[in-house]
Amino acid sequence: MNKKNYIMIKDNSALKELVDHLLKENIIAVDTESNGLHAYQERICLVQISTKTKNYIVDPFEADDLSPLGKILESKKTEKVFHSGEYDLICLWRDYGFRFNNLFDTMIAAKLVGNNKLGLGGVVEEELKIHIPKKFQKSDWGQRPLPDEMLDYAMTDTLYLIRLRDILKKKLELAGLLPLAAEEFDMLSTPLEIAHPTSEDIFWKLSRSTSLSRRGNSVIWKLILMRDAEARRRDRPLFKIFSDKLILSIAEELPTKREELASLKGMGRYNMQNYSGRILSIVKSKIDPVPKKEKFNPPSNPGFRYRLDKLQRWRIRAARKAKLSSEFIMPRQLMYDFAESPPLDPEDLKRKMERFPYRYEKYVSEWGFPLIKSLEKVGEKLIKE
Incomplete structure (x- = not known):
């Protein structure tokens, strides 16, 4: 991209005006840069935003009240496009407590349609025939001032996302996978907290x-x-x-x-x-006491490990049959929930999968219920033993 093909947002009033403008858009692209490789306590250092016609870089060190951004991120009307956005969303939630609706992730979409490379550069090159340099991937985004070259690089992270989304959405529709992608994007809207080791x-x-x-x-x-x-x-x-x-x-x-x-x-x-x-x-120096780890208590549910193993094996077989990655058959957390507490009957199974209607209809209701029903018997047998 040409230098300065973006607008810098460096104060709170400019950010508020930007959000008022963005709320009128039906789609925007979003990315963040953090300083986790360079600071004791990681924080977001830039937020990049692109519409179909304009590009913006928000500097949280200057515009220090990012709360207006919460309006656009939470908006159900405006679609937000990320690439491999899980960690961006975790950071935005961690630093600002933002909530999210109406997301599209081009990395997830690319994986579903079978792209060979899933990094942003690889997907852009495969779909748009454009090369994105990786020169500043591990740079210190917390330094100030940031060189123009780094800002140009940061802006490329959202510059092509809306075009990518349009291409990949059509591929998802042709493959009949758009409902499955929608379930994946919905899961992104509830980011998981990452517990850093003490x-x-x-x-x-x-x-x-x-x-x-x-x-x-x-x-x-x-x-x-x-x-x-x-x-x-x-x-x-x-x-x-x-x-x-x-x-x-x-x-x-x-x-x-x-x-x-x-x-x-x-x-x-x-x-x-x-x-x-x-x-x-x-x-x-003298020998000092060291921390004592609490004694490990095995799961109270004796059939958990056996059920989890059976579910994992079933998920792998189902993924091969569907020609998809296994996480697209059954999300990991749902698999753990079923291993802990198997559905009691078909209605209970459907109720527990109400957030995943496509998966339920396509994979689990037909392929999985006999297996899931058998899991309860495994647990009963172990308890008797």
Whole structure:
């Protein structure tokens, strides 16, 4: 695209005017850029929006009240087009509490119609014969000012989405898959919260990956806390301080001299200059208590794992028959719900699938009910045993 082929929105009044304009549109394209690879606490750094004729970039660092955007995202009248929008929606919900209606995802559509490449660049190239560079994919979108070249790149993420949507929607209609796509888009409207691992979670993961002494486990815990404090202070993600692998290596080798520490893979010159003293002090320090994980309690429903396995096998077979990816036969969460509490009868099955009428009619009511009914018997047998 040509430079400056977009309007920058840098204050709250301009954003309000933009939303008033967007509410008159029947379709817009939306994308976001975040700084998760460069900051301790990720946040949205840009929101890109395209209509059929104009392009906009909203800077949340300048227009700091994004609440008006909630009106357009929640609007049932205006269709919002994303590409692989699940994480964008999670971030918009996490940072601003927005709700969503009337979505279309070009990545999901491309997957349903059998495109070979599913990244935005691949789909644009396959459908529109346009090449999109990937130069700034991992850039720090939290830096200010942002170079014009980065802003141009960001704008390409929505520039072609409405055209893509039109092409892919026609393909979905021809394949008879538009109702299935609609169910997928509806699921997107309720983003799932991503639980980031706590320091305790990281400790339990590392400590059970190898057999360590009490001192080794104490070193792991202290290094995790040190890294977290340093990441907060420098506003950097944990992995940019030092890696989990390095923490584990230090706990296994327990180096007490600088040359021993320097020999470990991943220490590097910067870490040696800035952290070697603290790391060696931690290794030599007294053994401290470490977090204790609550004892694992197996599921109260003894047939759950057996039912889940049967459902997974059925879903794979049904997907092969339909020539679709397995998640399009039965969503993962619904499969888990059925494994936990199987439908009692055909009416109960239909009721539990009321959000998925296409799947119910096309796959489950015909192919799946004998299987789902048998799941209850598996559970009963296990309970008796």
